[in-house]
Amino acid sequence: MTRTLLVTGGGGVGKTTVSAALGVAAARSGIRTLVVTVDPARRLADALGIELQGADPSPLDEEPNLWAAMLDASQSWNTLARTHADPEAADRLVGNPFFAAATSHFPASQSFAAAEEATRFVEGGAWELVVVDTPPSAGGIEFFTAPAEMTALVGGRLLRWLTGGRLPGRRFLFNRTAKPALRIADTVLGSDLLEQIAQFLMDLRTTYDGVAARSREIEARMRTATSIVVTTADPSPIREAVRFYRELPEVATRPAAVVFNRTLPEEWIDARPGRVAAEYAENLRRWGAEAQRQRDLRVEFAGRYRTELTTIPWRPHAPTDLDSLAELVSSAEGFDPVDLLRP
Ligand SMILES: Nc1ncnc2c1ncn2[C@@H]1O[C@H](COP(=O)(O)OP(=O)(O)OP(=O)(O)O)[C@@H](O)[C@H]1O
Numbered sequence: 001m002t003r004t005l006l007v008t009g010g011g012g013v014g015k016t017t018v019s020a021a022l023g024v025a026a027a028r029s030g031i032r033t034l035v036v037t038v039d040p041a042r043r044l045a046d047a048l049g050i051e052l053q054g055a056d057p058s059p060l061d062e063e064p065n066l067w068a069a070m071l072d073a074s075q076s077w078n079t080l081a082r083t084h085a086d087p088e089a090a091d092r093l094v095g096n097p098f099f100a101a102a103t104s105h106f107p108a109s110q111s112f113a114a115a116e117e118a119t120r121f122v123e124g125g126a127w128e129l130v131v132v133d134t135p136p137s138a139g140g141i142e143f144f145t146a147p148a149e150m151t152a153l154v155g156g157r158l159l160r161w162l163t164g165g166r167l168p169g170r171r172f173l174f175n176r177t178a179k180p181a182l183r184i185a186d187t188v189l190g191s192d193l194l195e196q197i198a199q200f201l202m203d204l205r206t207t208y209d210g211v212a213a214r215s216r217e218i219e220a221r222m223r224t225a226t227s228i229v230v231t232t233a234d235p236s237p238i239r240e241a242v243r244f245y246r247e248l249p250e251v252a253t254r255p256a257a258v259v260f261n262r263t264l265p266e267e268w269i270d271a272r273p274g275r276v277a278a279e280y281a282e283n284l285r286r287w288g289a290e291a292q293r294q295r296d297l298r299v300e301f302a303g304r305y306r307t308e309l310t311t312i313p314w315r316p317h318a319p320t321d322l323d324s325l326a327e328l329v330s331s332a333e334g335f336d337p338v339d340l341l342r343p
């Protein structure tokens, strides 16, 4: 059976880096692993051997058990349209500028695409482990509510009202009544804007049953997945991490662990500068105080939310090659994140 590991957390905390690092570590411990990344930095993408646009899973020559893929939300949406709308409506949807706009701007859209694509890879059964990085816009608990939000969008009240309740008869009605009216309005506006919007909503609405069913499948997968929350000791990602423990939606299970990334070394807390210049000593003292603050925060977090906790050190350089990614995981302290990955 394929296991799924969801790497969530606030923006910029290191989700993509940690996903890649866990992928490399798992592969090196003999687990057939796929990492699905979202928008990796150029050098990280190169290290993982993926193109920045729409990369299907490809094996890494230098890492026998590792595959990497790059999430392409628009591609995933096109697949969805082709799967759940009839061919004509799917063609119209994919070609409709509002489809492109909705798929890139609706907040849950990227998360839904990521969850959908991950679910497809898991269903394919080709890997023992699929590590899923989450999009910057929705690395928070929204990732887990995205399927329900998508269903609500496609079957939403606004859409129902605009496109009618039951489809076939209403489509007839739409063609007979709304469409000519929109044409007149468009003539005044000098474009076919309104007609395009209406057509888009109508076509989107026909995917409702399919999207709703798929959302339920995705939610079921997500419920059996293991998730971890990545955070740093900064206030904003901490707030996001806390939400996973306080307001987790019913669709997801509690995260298995919290990863404090970019952690300062604890040795700095009691560092004795010896005979150095006063400015240097002051500098060390400040860093020591920050290391202390970070440790207090972790102790409080672990105590309050009774969770496994691991720290990943702050490296002087962005870890982007395979060895430095693996090293990131082996230098983790506290709970061993690789324990999560074992089948
Ligand atoms: N432990 C670390 N030490 C040093 N640099 C790190 C570490 N972890 C991540 N970084 C760097 O921090 C930056 C942000 O990391 P990353 O892109 O993985 O975050 P993210 O959570 O995926 O961001 P986004 O929310 O935008 O997707 C990158 O430049 C990355 O190389």
Ligand SMILES: [Mg+2]
Pocket: 015, 016, 017, 038, 039, 040, 133, 134, 135, 136
């Ligand atoms: Mg990222």
